[in-house]
Amino acid sequence: MACRLLPLLLVAFVCLCSNQEAFAKKNLWKTLSGEAPLVIARGGLSGLFPDYVKIAYEFAINNSLYEAVMFCDLQLTKDGQGICRTNLDLENSTNIQLAYPNRNSTYLVNGKNISGYFSIDFTADELFNNVSAIQSYPTRTHSLDQINAPFSPEEFSGVGQSSIWLNVQYSNFFDEHKLSMASYMESLSKRMTLNYISSTEVGFLRAIAPKYRSKTKLILRFMNKEDIDPSINETYGSMLRDLTSLKEFASGILVPKSYIWPLDPQRYLQAPTDLVKDAHAVGLEIFASDFNNDGYDMSYNYSYDPIREYLQFVDNKNFAVDGFLTDFSVTASEAIACYAHNNASRSPEAGNPLIISHNGASGDYPGCTDVAYQAAIRDGVDYIDCSVQITRDGIAFCRESPDLFVGTTIASNSAFYPSRMKTIPTIKNDQGIFTFDLTWKEIQSLTVNIYNKYEKDYQLYRNPAAANVGKYMNLTAFLEFAIQVNISVLISIENARAIISERNLDVTNATLSALNQTGYNKISDRIMIQSDDSAVLLQFKQRTNFKLIYKVLEADVTVSSSAIEEIRKFANTVALPRSSLFRLANNYFLLAAPDVVKRFHNHNISVFVYTLRNEFPSLAFDFLADPTMEINSFVQVAKVDGLVTDFPATAKAYLGNKCLHPRTEDDYLMFLVDPGVDLSNLQPENFGPAIAPEPSLSSVTNSPLPSLKEALAPGPDSKSPSTSPDPRKNSSNRCSGRSLFVSLMIAVLLFLNSH
Numbered sequence: 001m002a003c004r005l006l007p008l009l010l011v012a013f014v015c016l017c018s019n020q021e022a023f024a025k026k027n028l029w030k031t032l033s034g035e036a037p038l039v040i041a042r043g044g045l046s047g048l049f050p051d052y053v054k055i056a057y058e059f060a061i062n063n064s065l066y067e068a069v070m071f072c073d074l075q076l077t078k079d080g081q082g083i084c085r086t087n088l089d090l091e092n093s094t095n096i097q098l099a100y101p102n103r104n105s106t107y108l109v110n111g112k113n114i115s116g117y118f119s120i121d122f123t124a125d126e127l128f129n130n131v132s133a134i135q136s137y138p139t140r141t142h143s144l145d146q147i148n149a150p151f152s153p154e155e156f157s158g159v160g161q162s163s164i165w166l167n168v169q170y171s172n173f174f175d176e177h178k179l180s181m182a183s184y185m186e187s188l189s190k191r192m193t194l195n196y197i198s199s200t201e202v203g204f205l206r207a208i209a210p211k212y213r214s215k216t217k218l219i220l221r222f223m224n225k226e227d228i229d230p231s232i233n234e235t236y237g238s239m240l241r242d243l244t245s246l247k248e249f250a251s252g253i254l255v256p257k258s259y260i261w262p263l264d265p266q267r268y269l270q271a272p273t274d275l276v277k278d279a280h281a282v283g284l285e286i287f288a289s290d291f292n293n294d295g296y297d298m299s300y301n302y303s304y305d306p307i308r309e310y311l312q313f314v315d316n317k318n319f320a321v322d323g324f325l326t327d328f329s330v331t332a333s334e335a336i337a338c339y340a341h342n343n344a345s346r347s348p349e350a351g352n353p354l355i356i357s358h359n360g361a362s363g364d365y366p367g368c369t370d371v372a373y374q375a376a377i378r379d380g381v382d383y384i385d386c387s388v389q390i391t392r393d394g395i396a397f398c399r400e401s402p403d404l405f406v407g408t409t410i411a412s413n414s415a416f417y418p419s420r421m422k423t424i425p426t427i428k429n430d431q432g433i434f435t436f437d438l439t440w441k442e443i444q445s446l447t448v449n450i451y452n453k454y455e456k457d458y459q460l461y462r463n464p465a466a467a468n469v470g471k472y473m474n475l476t477a478f479l480e481f482a483i484q485v486n487i488s489v490l491i492s493i494e495n496a497r498a499i500i501s502e503r504n505l506d507v508t509n510a511t512l513s514a515l516n517q518t519g520y521n522k523i524s525d526r527i528m529i530q531s532d533d534s535a536v537l538l539q540f541k542q543r544t545n546f547k548l549i550y551k552v553l554e555a556d557v558t559v560s561s562s563a564i565e566e567i568r569k570f571a572n573t574v575a576l577p578r579s580s581l582f583r584l585a586n587n588y589f590l591l592a593a594p595d596v597v598k599r600f601h602n603h604n605i606s607v608f609v610y611t612l613r614n615e616f617p618s619l620a621f622d623f624l625a626d627p628t629m630e631i632n633s634f635v636q637v638a639k640v641d642g643l644v645t646d647f648p649a650t651a652k653a654y655l656g657n658k659c660l661h662p663r664t665e666d667d668y669l670m671f672l673v674d675p676g677v678d679l680s681n682l683q684p685e686n687f688g689p690a691i692a693p694e695p696s697l698s699s700v701t702n703s704p705l706p707s708l709k710e711a712l713a714p715g716p717d718s719k720s721p722s723t724s725p726d727p728r729k730n731s732s733n734r735c736s737g738r739s740l741f742v743s744l745m746i747a748v749l750l751f752l753n754s755h
């Protein structure tokens with residue numbers, strides 16, 4: 001009897017729990033209504049498609065939260081037809097200049113002369129049948145241009161179920177030209193529900209308010225604080241001081257996001273204003289605008305992760321905005337449905353890939369510094385990584401590159417630049433200043449510098465406030481730190497062969513001895529060794545039982561089956577660059593993904609993907625400038641076993657998001673990019689061939705490492721070059737016999753080289 005009752009009891013218990021959860025959810029949001037914030041798609045998914053075209057709206061409706069609102073900036077044609085376009089001037093967002101050269105004009109708008117192509121100079125027929133919309137943002141793709149005519153609000157009925165928001169700017173201007181926004185909207189509202197009407201003009205809203213009592217919400221849109229609303233000759237800043245009076249004609253306000261979370265001049269977030277609370281206190285809804293995944297104005301506090309920006313506005317203890325006006329409605333949906341009010345301490349699900357830092361949390365701090373490693377651990381990595389470099393005096397330490405131009409300010413340090421510049425073709429084609437040409441003491445005297453990968457081409461910087469903080473750790477100190485905080489480590493060795501040949505220094509042995517010294521070899525299941533050289537991995541295989549990772553350095557390669565067989569002889573994991581998993585077409589969209597991971601898995605080899613970055617230029621256009629979407633595809637489509645990333649916090653948040661393991665059929669499913677499937681089918685003729693023909697990686701086994709050269713007795717006239725201090729002097733009074741030995745060998749080598 002008890003056994004039969006048990007399932008019933010369980011069902012009752014589950015029902016009780018999920019009801020409570022639903023109840024809790026309703027009161028979770030600090031929005032005015034207590035409901036989830038609205039996603040308002042500006043011109044559809046305008047972050048990818050040209051804005052305000054049919055396909056952009058369809059894509060946004062198909063892939064956003066189902067309550068998403070479609071936003072249209074309304075303009076009128078010469079014959080009084082509505083058209084959705086952002087600016088009065090159509091030149092930047094259409095090919096109108098090609099279709100109708102010389103039909104531009106200059107008009108006085110709110111006291112300023114504006115030149116361009118105005119909708120009031122064209123008939124609906126001319127605009128809808130002979131002009132295409134184009135992408136107007138310089139960093140967004142033009143591959144999807146000219147596939148859609150401009151869109152009229154009348155067409156909303158044909159793009160599927162959704163709420164509609166019409167925004168009116170410059171209604172005065174249209175009135176002056178005998179075109180009435182008010183009467184156009186009134187006739188439209190007889191044919192379809194207009195859920196929201198916003199305007200930048202108080203006069204306009206006051207005038208139409210009596211006509212829209214129940215079905216339509218009227219919203220006052222704020223411009224910059226110093227701008228003037230010509231209909232009442234008042235600045236928007238001054239209107240903020242009397243929110244109560246806005247209630248007479250509006251049920252809400254739409255404000256730039258900086259009204260709520262202002263930035264300081266360095267683009268860090270300041271304390272929030274009270275605006276959301278104040279608006280809610282008088283019963284006004286408040287919507288925030290200007291959300292872009294690829295904006296240059298994103299605060300550094302978000303580490304280029306757009307989801308964090310949305311959460312800042314809805315997932316804090318004090319307030320939540322009632323909606324976001326965004327070019328990327330898919331990311332806003334993700335933030336609201338999958339991330340907000342998430343329980344950070346939820347336990348990880350089985351089968352999650354590992355998160356491995358790349359030079360620590362190098363997206364936020366100078367790579368491989370103590371602060372970068374501490375941040376990586378705070379961010380929730382499973383492994384911290386050390387790329388082992390070696391100094392001239394034989395000290396192994398962690399640093400992203402042997403070349404000190406990367407990650408330090410050595411280029412402005414006259415003690416080393418230009419005197420220590422060298423060219424070592426086996427390591428780097430250009431000149432560099434190499435770690436193995438400086439002593440550990442010299443390297444410790446350098447100032448570290450955050451790696452701004454997208455500085456030159458995009459003027460995107462990483463956390464400038466921390467650009468020069470932190471210091472390097474020698475490998476022993478790194479390992480001791482890892483033991484102390486109980487974290488696993490990935491140790492990466494590159495250029496081992498070249499450094500033996502060029503400088504007679506053995507990184508592999510230095511690494512082994514540091515591991516020995518710290519006793520880390522006793523917890524061998526916490527260590528992975530990675531190299532691009534099979535001989536290095538074989539040395540570890542012979543002497544340790546660490547996990548071994550073969551790193552494929554070449555981008556865009558296919559790996560032959562025989563190569564996979566070979567890799568099994570010296571590694572159980574392979575690290576592949578992103579482009580080997582998801583190939584890019586030359587227009588920066590993804591091509592169909594090869595089944596690389598499956599092939600490795602068939603041979604029992606795990607696959608890590610490197611290097612994930614948050615900055616939007618790092619992402620194929622398919623990922624909608626959202627780094628989380630790329631992670632989602634590597635996890636769910638490619639099914640990788642490890643994510644190597646500059647921004648571990650983004651990967652960690654992804655693995656804990658609520659949508660990853662949906663519990664019911666109604667749960668929101670995060671948009672999943674299946675490479676080469678979704679977007680490339682939209683307009684195949686726009687998609688070119690792969691960037692490069694795919695070379696095949698066929699041989700992966702290297703010859704054994706060369707041995708260190710025998711120490712020879714220095715000849716009577718041996719001299720160190722005058723530019724470098726004598727290493728023997730440096731080390732004789734403090735270093736172990738081993739360093740002295742290594743230093744002696746350097747001296748011998750320098751001697752041999754100079755003859």
Ligand SMILES: *[C@@H]1O[C@H](CO)[C@@H](O)[C@H](O)[C@H]1NC(C)=O
Nearest residue numbers: 055056057058059060061062
């Ligand atoms: C949106 O979904 C509809 C219905 O499934 C489909 O016909 C249409 O092609 C989709 N459009 C886009 C742009 O995804």
Ligand SMILES: *[C@@H]1O[C@H](CO)[C@@H](O)[C@H](O)[C@H]1NC(C)=O
Nearest residue numbers: 087088089091092116136138
């Ligand atoms: C149009 O594009 C040009 C060049 O990119 C820019 O200078 C101008 O401000 C843009 N105009 C509008 C109305 O966006």
Ligand SMILES: *[C@@H]1O[C@H](CO)[C@@H](O)[C@H](O)[C@H]1NC(C)=O
Nearest residue numbers: 098099100125126129130131
């Ligand atoms: C459409 O544009 C072309 C130029 O692209 C022009 O020759 C033609 O007259 C236009 N047609 C109409 C109906 O305006």
Ligand SMILES: *[C@@H]1O[C@H](CO)[C@@H](O)[C@H](O)[C@H]1NC(C)=O
Nearest residue numbers: 102103104105106114115116
């Ligand atoms: C139209 O554009 C051309 C080229 O930019 C400019 O020289 C001309 O003054 C414009 N015409 C009007 C009426 O604004």
Ligand SMILES: *[C@@H]1O[C@H](CO)[C@@H](O)[C@H](O)[C@H]1NC(C)=O
Nearest residue numbers: 106107108110111112113114
């Ligand atoms: C606008 O242009 C007209 C004609 O060129 C000129 O008379 C007028 O002064 C201009 N107004 C302003 C505000 O620049």
Ligand SMILES: *[C@@H]1O[C@H](CO)[C@@H](O)[C@H](O)[C@H]1NC(C)=O
Nearest residue numbers: 111228230231232233234235
């Ligand atoms: C607008 O207000 C300012 C003072 O706030 C005044 O100087 C100006 O004349 C007014 N402009 C109009 C057109 O009323």
Ligand SMILES: *[C@@H]1O[C@H](CO)[C@@H](O)[C@H](O)[C@H]1NC(C)=O
Nearest residue numbers: 268269270271272300301465
């Ligand atoms: C943003 O980052 C800066 C610099 O790290 C910090 O001082 C500030 O408190 C942060 N702001 C918020 C709101 O977290």
Ligand SMILES: *[C@@H]1O[C@H](CO)[C@@H](O)[C@H](O)[C@H]1NC(C)=O
Nearest residue numbers: 024341342343344345346347
């Ligand atoms: C979060 O999850 C943990 C463990 O599952 C639980 O103990 C805690 O109460 C949860 N916190 C909230 C705020 O739901």
Ligand SMILES: *[C@@H]1O[C@H](CO)[C@@H](O)[C@H](O)[C@H]1NC(C)=O
Nearest residue numbers: 395440473474475476477478
């Ligand atoms: C490594 O760093 C630790 C901590 O800074 C220090 O105690 C140790 O002497 C260093 N070892 C070498 C070989 O420099």
Ligand SMILES: *[C@@H]1O[C@H](CO)[C@@H](O)[C@H](O)[C@H]1NC(C)=O
Nearest residue numbers: 382483484485486487488526
């Ligand atoms: C260290 O971490 C491992 C794996 O995360 C865990 O099993 C172990 O209990 C931890 N040890 C200590 C002392 O915290």
Ligand SMILES: *[C@@H]1O[C@H](CO)[C@@H](O)[C@H](O)[C@H]1NC(C)=O
Nearest residue numbers: 509511512513516517521543
């Ligand atoms: C590490 O220690 C083991 C014994 O503890 C020893 O056999 C081995 O040679 C040592 N390796 C190095 C590189 O020092």
Ligand SMILES: *[C@@H]1O[C@H](CO)[C@@H](O)[C@H](O)[C@H]1NC(C)=O
Nearest residue numbers: 500506508509705706707708
């Ligand atoms: C590394 O050390 C081992 C023994 O400790 C030695 O046999 C080997 O030759 C060394 N490697 C090189 C490249 O000298």
